[in-house]
């Protein structure tokens with residue numbers, strides 16, 4: 001099928017290449033000409049494992065190309081809207097200007113029978129508003145909402161093998177036709193018996209924000225337990241292991257530490273709260289404010305812990321920060337807890353050196369005043385404390401004995417429970433982690 005994908009960021013670039021991999025004829029459209037040029041040369045404009053190879057393969061097959069001209073999307077039967085919905089400046093609400101611009105841009109090239117498919121995360125109510133616009137301007141054209149659940153670092157795998165498909169469709173015949181078109185797009189995925197939920201617009205929109213709110217709540221729950229563990233001398237990792245054995249709870253997303261960041265969870269829970277307020281249902285989501293508070297407190301606590309291990313003062317102390325991306329296998333630094341802690345430490349007088357296997361370039365652009373190193377070893381030279389703030393495999397694999405020879409003081413703060421407490425302690429390090437005993 002001929003498909004267009006509007007917006008070629010984290011979501012759209014992966015979606016476009018994945019749709020071509022499934023055998024469709026795909027045109028990716030983005031207003032950023034540099035991004036388009038890079039993508040046409042099979043260079044992903046961000047770090048995502050497997051994406052370069054997928055781009056290379058699908059571009060070579062002739063089924064994928066990228067353009068900065070919306071007119072090139074004409075002739076496609078299904079048009080995916082994959083643009084960003086960032087947090088508005090100074091407000092909790094989501095900024096919908098890109099979604100609106102993309103949909104309006106499509107109106108000029110849509111033909112009757114075409115389907116616009118929203119994948120961006122939007123406040124509930126957006127889809128029905130956009131559907132009205134599409135139907136009015138191009139009678140016979142349709143809109144569906146098909147939220148995306150991909151995780152950065154696993155984006156290709158999650159797109160090609162999603163754990164579920166959700167279609168938000170209009171009632172009646174147009175919705176039926178939209179569903180048939182989506183079934184055709186996802187035929188290969190559906191053959192693999194992927195669960196499919198067909199529902200109305202509002203539910204489809206809410207599935208995404210509810211899922212992200214649940215995940216954020218789960219992380220903040222265990223981080224709240226970490227605070228209690230610190231107060232009681234209990235150990236949050238063992239606690240998570242033990243409660244995680246209960247199938248109803250599950251061990252995933254119970255890793256206590258520096259908390260969540262990135263381009264999705266923080267802004268999505270805030271936009272959800274803002275929307276609930278507009279709908280007069282703010283009470284239902286006041287708990288998310290607490291989820292957000294617990295999460296932000298982790299960053300402050302990490303700075304305090306660093307001060308504590310540096311004998312009560314950060315002034316002039318050399319601190320190595322391992323990890324700048326908001327999660328491993330990504331170069332995304334949006335709302336990165338690691339960079340936030342690094343900046344706070346520097347403001348409080350520490351001499352901070354940050355390293356990351358993929359995110360140094362992005363970090364330097366956003367935080368030019370921080371000092372960066374190419375490797376963990378370089379960052380940790382003569383350090384008074386080492387903070388592991390993103391759990392990259394490279395850092396998990398560090399040899400505590402060899403690494404101990406580089407630093408001035410063998411003090412490590414494990415912000416992501418990434419290291420073996422036993423191995424590091426045995427190598428003579430003082431090991432500290434949020435919510436864990438010191439021994």
Ligand code: UDX
Pocket residue numbers: 148149150151152153212215219252253254255256257258259260261262263264265326327
């Ligand atoms: C998230 C959702 O998982 C995904 O379904 C949605 O489509 C987009 O938002 P992503 O932002 O890529 O994906 O990251 P995710 O793996 O969910 O991690 C989010 C943050 O939570 C990271 O900062 C991570 O370090 C943190 N986290 C995760 C924890 O602190 N503890 C955990 O146990 C799990």
